[in-house]
Amino acid sequence: MTLYARFAAHLDAALDALVLDGELPAGVDRAGVAVEPPRDASHGDLATNAAMVLAKRAGTNPRALAGLIGPKLEALAEVQAAEIAGPGFINLRLAPHVWREELGAILTAGSDYGRSRAGHGVRVNVEYVSANPTGPMHMGHCRGAVVGDALASLLEYAGHQVTREYYVNDAGGQVDVLARSAHLRYVEALTGTEAVIPEGLYPGEYLKPVGASLAADYGDRFVDAPESEWLVPFRQAAVAAMMAMIRTDLALLGIHHDVFSSEAEVQAAGKPDAAVAALAAKGLIYEGELERPKSLDPHDEWEPVTLTLFKSTQFGDDQDRPVKKSDGSWTYFGADMAYHYQKAQAADQLIDIWGADHAGTVKRIKAAVAALTDGATPFDVKLVQMVQLLRGGEPVKMSKRSGNFVTLADVVEEVGKDVVRFTMLTRKAEAQMDFDFAKVVEASKDNPVFYVQYAHARIRSMQRKAAAEVADMPERADLSLLDAEELELIQLAAQFPRIVEAAASAREPHRIAFYLGDVAAAFHAQYNKGNDDPEKRFLVAHRPDLTRARLELAAAIGQIVRNGLGIMGVAAAEEMA
RNA sequence: GCGCCCGUAGCUCAGCUGGAUAGAGCACGAGACUUCUAAUCUUGAGGCCGCAGGUUCGACUCCUGCCGGGCGCGCCA
Numbered sequence: 340m341t342l343y344a345r346f347a348a349h350l351d352a353a354l355d356a357l358v359l360d361g362e363l364p365a366g367v368d369r370a371g372v373a374v375e376p377p378r379d380a381s382h383g384d385l386a387t388n389a390a391m392v393l394a395k396r397a398g399t400n401p402r403a404l405a406g407l408i409g410p411k412l413e414a415l416a417e418v419q420a421a422e423i424a425g426p427g428f429i430n431l432r433l434a435p436h437v438w439r440e441e442l443g444a445i446l447t448a449g450s451d452y453g454r455s456r457a458g459h460g461v462r463v464n465v466e467y468v469s470a471n472p473t474g475p476m477h478m479g480h481c482r483g484a485v486v487g488d489a490l491a492s493l494l495e496y497a498g499h500q501v502t503r504e505y506y507v508n509d510a511g512g513q514v515d516v517l518a519r520s521a522h523l524r525y526v527e528a529l530t531g532t533e534a535v536i537p538e539g540l541y542p543g544e545y546l547k548p549v550g551a552s553l554a555a556d557y558g559d560r561f562v563d564a565p566e567s568e569w570l571v572p573f574r575q576a577a578v579a580a581m582m583a584m585i586r587t588d589l590a591l592l593g594i595h596h597d598v599f600s601s602e603a604e605v606q607a608a609g610k611p612d613a614a615v616a617a618l619a620a621k622g623l624i625y626e627g628e629l630e631r632p633k634s635l636d637p638h639d640e641w642e643p644v645t646l647t648l649f650k651s652t653q654f655g656d657d658q659d660r661p662v663k664k665s666d667g668s669w670t671y672f673g674a675d676m677a678y679h680y681q682k683a684q685a686a687d688q689l690i691d692i693w694g695a696d697h698a699g700t701v702k703r704i705k706a707a708v709a710a711l712t713d714g715a716t717p718f719d720v721k722l723v724q725m726v727q728l729l730r731g732g733e734p735v736k737m738s739k740r741s742g743n744f745v746t747l748a749d750v751v752e753e754v755g756k757d758v759v760r761f762t763m764l765t766r767k768a769e770a771q772m773d774f775d776f777a778k779v780v781e782a783s784k785d786n787p788v789f790y791v792q793y794a795h796a797r798i799r800s801m802q803r804k805a806a807a808e809v810a811d812m813p814e815r816a817d818l819s820l821l822d823a824e825e826l827e828l829i830q831l832a833a834q835f836p837r838i839v840e841a842a843a844s845a846r847e848p849h850r851i852a853f854y855l856g857d858v859a860a861a862f863h864a865q866y867n868k869g870n871d872d873p874e875k876r877f878l879v880a881h882r883p884d885l886t887r888a889r890l891e892l893a894a895a896i897g898q899i900v901r902n903g904l905g906i907m908g909v910a911a912a913e914e915m916a
Numbered sequence: 917g918c919g920c921c922c923g924u925a926g927c928u929c930a931g932c933u934g935g936a937u938a939g940a941g942c943a944c945g946a947g948a949c950u951u952c953u954a955a956u957c958u959u960g961a962g963g964c965c966g967c968a969g970g971u972u973c974g975a976c977u978c979c980u981g982c983c984g985g986g987c988g989c990g991c992c993a
Contacts, residue, residue: 371934373935375932375935376932377935377936378931378932378935378936378938378939379936379937382936386935386936388934388935391935391973391974394973395973400973401973424936425935425936426935426936426973426974427973428935428936430936471993508993511992511993512992512993513992513993629990629991630990631990632989632990633917633918633989634988634989634990635990641990644991646991656919657918657919657989658989661990661991663991664991665991666991668991670991670992670993671991671992671993672991672993675993695920695921695986695987695988696987696988697988697993698919698920698921698987698988698989699919699920699987699988699989700988700989700993701919701920702919702920722920722921724921724922724986724987725987765929766929766930767929767930769921769922770921770922770929771921771922771986773928782955783955783956784941784955784956785941785942787941789955793955797953800953801953804953834932837932838932841932841933842932844933845932845933849930850930850932853929853930853931853940854932856930856940856941857940860940860941864957866953867953867956867957867958868957869953870949870951870953870956870957871948871949871957871958873953876953877953878953915954915955
């Protein structure tokens, strides 16, 4: 049980006691009552809004109610003082031994400190990356990949059962384009003359090995053959090669999905038919025409066509959406909706991580999931904004036409996995972000990646040196030697479990990064006090007992940093380069 | 025209799902330090939280309407 849960229980007991005493009516709804650290540390260690929330329901006023609750809490051994403040807050100042015990709890729990069962084992499917299998991962995919992966870890840490899933879009027109592009490289491999890649096909060099491999497999039999003979095998081979490359790229970031689902297989298994039948049974499918798109110029031509439509407007969409094209094949949406239906059968909740450029299609897929599951499966789409790549403040030039984009592999090679992952989590997902190659590797306190890593490395450094610098340290630490300033670090560290829970329920992994920045800053500040006053150093040669206690404190801070970085998928630095 | 996201210190951004006097870094002002505990430290100033209403004990946070910026809006994927 976390410290916060414990005090919530204390508060409940105090309220129960007031009911028994006849001071408080029985059966008052306690929803909304919280025990939290106050924003302003001068207000104490913990504060509760109980009196303000319950006063009206109990037919009294906040300060009067606080006057009843306060003394009950003050009577606890763990509480040094309970003060009523402001409109009716009850501020608690905890006994120092509470923080000393929490320090021990951090070290005892180790890598599990902060792990919780708040998620109750709920099965959550997180779908992320799902980049089209037409080329290597580039930086456009990177942020969604990191955010999705960190979110999955965060949810796991908070007690959910998580499936990490990748949807392979191997059924649309762009994989045919891929197959044709591979065919050109195939001919190139056989003839040895540089292929000319026409506009609209994929020009990237990464298809050369695919062409060579196809040449080795098939010889020259498809050089002049009609497309209908080679399109399917070339497509399969090319997609497989692209997926292998994408998996390799993802592995560079430490990302490994549990499930790869193929759009082609979803279609081949008849899933879209089943989904449409299910919707039709609810009266949500009809034959109709789409309105003329608003984005068209007035003089552009528009021919209305009768299509199979899903009544997504009944679930908040702006217009009904086609599930089939006029040629009878499935639209992307038709298959995607069936795919989400499939995911919903093996999970209690669904989360998709999408790039912001797909924002316009959120409503239709949410409508489809709501319709197919009768609203029983919570479904979130998290939109991740684009990343602008900079180098020393100057935008990095990229040209999609020439296939000259910055690949994820290039970036990881240049700055490292940990820097990429941490940096991608230093903004909330829906805020735009700059990624400056120069700044993310800067060794200064302006760079949160560095500052957090440095804190951990410093702790490791002092642990390595401790025995050599301070002789005769006692076996057991006497934590009562720690002063109030030092215990404040533990107060901050003790917030980790609730940060994890809040971040998980808000589905915002960036909160972990910001919290670690706070922890690092607080640690560095404490450490820096040793510059002015040698007695405040962590390692004090003539005070083995004090050193021992401070090492315990440092170890706890290091543990928090490691646990937080672990959720983010970032390795903690043992030393700075 | 419609939809989504954003609007917080000069700049870049947090703000713990509605709490108390809205925070941090950079930049700016003033001090300190000259270092093998290094990749600085302390401190100060800086705000109509885009605007206007509403909800309530209480709003940066929730609702409505405006203003400003970005993105998106055929049967593409």
